[in-house]
Amino acid sequence: MTLNLRPLLSSLLRSRTGAILVALQITIALAVMVNAVWIVSQRIADIEQPTGIDDDHMFVVAIAGLGSGFDLSSALAQDLAYLRGLPGVVAATATESAPLTGDGQGTQLFLQPGQRGRSAALGVIQTDTQGLRTLGVSLIAGRNFRPNEIQPFSKHSLEQSVPEIIVSRALAQALFPESDALGKVVYDGAGRPMTIIGVTHDFMGPVGLGNPKYQTALYPKTPGEYGAYFLLVRTVPGRLDVLMQTAERHIGASNLDRVIFFAHPLQFYHQRMIAENRNMAIFLSAITAMILAVTCLGIFGLATYNVSARTRQIGTRRAVGARRRDIIAYFMVENAFILCAGVLAGCALALATGYWLSVRYDLPRLDLYYLVGGVLFLWIVGELAAWQPARRAASVAPSVATRTV
Amino acid sequence: MLAYYLRLAATSFRRTPGLTALMVCAIALGIGACIVTLTVYHAMSGNPIWWKNNVLYAVTMDSWDPAQPFDTDRPALAPPQLTYRDATYLMTSSIPKHKAIMTQLLGMLSGAPGQRAPVPVMTRATTGDFFPMFAVPFQFGGGWDAAADRGPQPVIVLSHAENEKLFGGIDSVGRTILWNGRQFRIVGVLADWEPVPRFYDVVNNPFAGPEDAYVPFNWGPALQELPAGPSSGWGSQPVQSYQDFINDEDVWIEMWVELPTAASRARMLAFMNSYWAAQRKDGRFQRPLNNHLTNVGDWLQVNHVVNDDNSILLRLAFAFLAVCLINTVGILLAKFLRRSSVTGLLRALGASRGQVFCQHLVEVAVIATLGAAVGLLLGVIGLKAVEALYTAASAMDAGSTNYVALTHFDPIGIGWALGLAVLSTVAAGLYPAWAIGRLPPSRYLKSQ
Incomplete structure (x- = not known):
């Protein structure tokens, strides 16, 4: 099949406004689509980050005391005894800093006393011997806390030091990139020593996705500094809702010196943590899909208009020997020229937008594979949009040429 | 045609x-x-509060660690909150037309007529100027005066919604209610007030809506209530007690001042700078001079509220x-x-x-x-x-x-x-x- 491009180009250039408008739409659509898909892919990667804990089967109860008469230590001990006795509860612990909730403590540890040497930021979760089991976090090395290592709560010592801690692998590597962290001594901001007695696989601390994501430590400590505490409970599968209700009712009624601030499945916080990324991905995808749809309608509309405006011309060509597939090829190639112009300008705009986004919003630079993918995708979709009008053009009968319209 | x-x-x-x-x-x-x-x-x-944009200023001073900035990503910024020591000193200035320090406390309200269980409320502990300075509208009663701040007197202001919930929306001014187990006298009930974003406190979630109860700031120290919102510290001394906490370099207090004229702004800044210089001699404020009065619009921008x-x-x-x-x-x-x-x-x-x-x-x-x-x-x-x-x-x-x-x-x-x-x-x-x-x-x- 030979195709003479000269008449095609000259007719395209003579009625160029429509073609330019469609090319412009393609340009914007490509730039938006490539960058949107790039951002969405990162958001999805964020959403899919594992929490490292068994949040599907955990719930958290926040409890606050009323006034100064509240005996926090004994209430906390009673609550834990009650929860651990409930059938269906795997493990329970009390903390000041619940994972994924955004409500908790962060600190810094140092290799040398006096805030010197290498340091690392971390999220802290206070816990007792059941902490690891409650979170569903397993040790890679070392051992769990012993009952006598759990520091009791004291009203007169807010920032108690703890002599032993268990750290996540990410924290261990941040502090000791070259050597084994187990058994090493690190120091808190006040210069008090702590020995690393265990290293676990990575899990998220109180801030979840935010920094320092997987740099987390367990402190053997009974909470209470703020007159409030969280109860973390892990249940067997399928029993979470029932057990949460039962626990909430019992704990609420058992001691009127305190109130339950809230009780939520941990999954609720997991959802909330990823909600912003998820919603951004939804909005970006929706608007991008609409831009693509409108652009395809533009391509379709222009091709349809061209076909109907050139009915006589097509008829004449058919009458002098052009085959159906020549007519289809003519329109498809014409469309390809418009796509080509739009896509070329679109590549430039996509790169410029990607650069601007990375500078203005601190996003990672656009991956060029996404640009290549976007060009191919838009090309295929653009040609598909012109396919139906081109088929219709091919069905014009040669006899049309002899009629006056 | x-x-x-x-x-x-x-x-x-x-x-x-x-x-x-x-x-x-x-x-x-x-x-x-x-x-x-x-x-x-x-x-x-x-x-x-756009109509007061150029008279309201957030007060910040860089009291942070000489070894590293508060925000390592934006080292030029001072912490958005003040230490207790600095905030209470700056409050002694008579230059601003209005001035207020504030923090968030967790409160439990109980003892309202017919109330069965205590309700937790986010409470703003602040000083009396908060209300006139931020043009907070009242449905009943009003705020409190400087004497109530000094006391501190057991006075409390409730939001419109909280008054609806606890008192069915009646004029509850003059009644008493228990806040964290203590008797407080209701002196005011706010009309509907929903500043979006909550410009005066962007350290906590700025889109969380205003608090439901307001008490004099000094109740925090008097009852040794630790703030419910974020506090950050860098000191090398262990914080063992509430006293340590308020004497330490922990920042946890927001401060706002109303300065109607350029001259008063200049005087306020000079006041802050001379305090800074005196403290520096004593070994504090080892970071470069970074005292700021930031207006509302800039404050929202600097703190990335959008x-x-x-x-x-x-x-x-x-x-x-x-x-x-x-x-x-x-x-x-x-x-x-x-x-x-x-x-x-x-x-x-x-x-x-x-x-x-x-x-x-x-x-x-x-x-x-x-x-x-x-x-x-x-x-x-x-x-x-x-x-x-x-x-x-x-x-x-x-x-x-x-x-x-x-x-x-x-x-x-x-x-x-x-x-x-x-x-x-x-x-x-x-x-x-x-x-x-x-x-x-x-x-x-x-x-x-």
Whole structure:
């Protein structure tokens, strides 16, 4: 099949406004689509980050005391005894800093006393011997806390030091990139020593996705500094809702010196943590899909208009020997020229937008594979949009040429 | 003449209903997307106290660690909060017209008539100037005076919603209620007050809505209540007691001042600088001088209250509207050109270029108006959808984001829709109407 491009180009250039408008739409659509898909892919990667804990089967109860008469230590001990006795509860612990909730403590540890040497930021979760089991976090090395290592709560010592801690692998590597962290001594901001007695696989601390994501430590400590505490409970599968209700009712009624601030499945916080990324991905995808749809309608509309405006011309060509597939090829190639112009300008705009986004919003630079993918995708979709009008053009009968319209 | 043009437009729509619907839909989708993103953006970036923007200032001093900045990503910034020591000293200044320090405390309210269980309320512990300075409206009673701050006297102000909940909305001023187990006298009940964003406290979630109870700041230290919001420290001494906490370099207090004149601003800054210099001699403030008075608008910006995602989405919505409009221009052009024989006839019969231009512009304006109307509807539906999407993932506990306030459809949305409709008419209609009026009539009178 030979195709003479000269008449095609000259007719395209003579009625160029429509073609330019469609090319412009393609340009914007490509730039938006490539960058949107790039951002969405990162958001999805964020959403899919594992929490490292068994949040599907955990719930958290926040409890606050009323006034100064509240005996926090004994209430906390009673609550834990009650929860651990409930059938269906795997493990329970009390903390000041619940994972994924955004409500908790962060600190810094140092290799040398006096805030010197290498340091690392971390999220802290206070816990007792059941902490690891409650979170569903397993040790890679070392051992769990012993009952006598759990520091009791004291009203007169807010920032108690703890002599032993268990750290996540990410924290261990941040502090000791070259050597084994187990058994090493690190120091808190006040210069008090702590020995690393265990290293676990990575899990998220109180801030979840935010920094320092997987740099987390367990402190053997009974909470209470703020007159409030969280109860973390892990249940067997399928029993979470029932057990949460039962626990909430019992704990609420058992001691009127305190109130339950809230009780939520941990999954609720997991959802909330990823909600912003998820919603951004939804909005970006929706608007991008609409831009693509409108652009395809533009391509379709222009091709349809061209076909109907050139009915006589097509008829004449058919009458002098052009085959159906020549007519289809003519329109498809014409469309390809418009796509080509739009896509070329679109590549430039996509790169410029990607650069601007990375500078203005601190996003990672656009991956060029996404640009290549976007060009191919838009090309295929653009040609598909012109396919139906081109088929219709091919069905014009040669006899049309002899009629006056 | 306008009526005639409208009739012509109606005839034209009837001849090509599909194309007309397509154009209306394209404009409607574009405008709808813009309304949704603009409304959320507008609510987030709003300045709820714009009329006092240049008299209200957040006070910051860089008391942080000499070894590293407070925010390692933005080292030029001082911490957004003050230490107890600095805040209480700065409060002794008589330069500001109004001044207030504040923090968030967790409170339990009990003892209201007929109340069975205590209710937890986020409480703002602040000083009496908070209310006049931020123009907080009262339904009943009012705030408290300096004597109540010094005491501290057991006085409390409730929000409108909390008064509804506990007292059924009656004038509860003069009654007593238990706050964390202590008797407090209600001195005021706020009218509906919802500053979005909560400009005076951006350290906690700025979209969480204002607190439900207000007590004098000194109750915090008096009862040794640790703040419920964030506090950050860097000191090398262990914080063993509440006393350690307030004497330490922990920052946990927000401070605002009202300085009506440039002269008073200069004097306040000088006051801060001389305090800084004196403290520096004693070994504190080892970082470079970084004392700031920041007005409300700048404060919201510096603290990134509008998140980047919303600003990206806003720009994306406008790109979408642009594509929709370009699409409409293309369709209109094609449509008008196909009708050019009729237009040629009109011109030959004496219609001026201007008249042809107007006739086509009216047709475009009708499409744009319809598009804007449908777009407005889509915008409202879209906002509901966004609200549903967000509230599904938000806790009902205190301190969580009030998405209803963010997605609240306001008259500004209608204004934007109308503005965008006019803009769309101009953008989409001008060129096709002009191009068609420019055609020489003779060419189109000949048979095609």
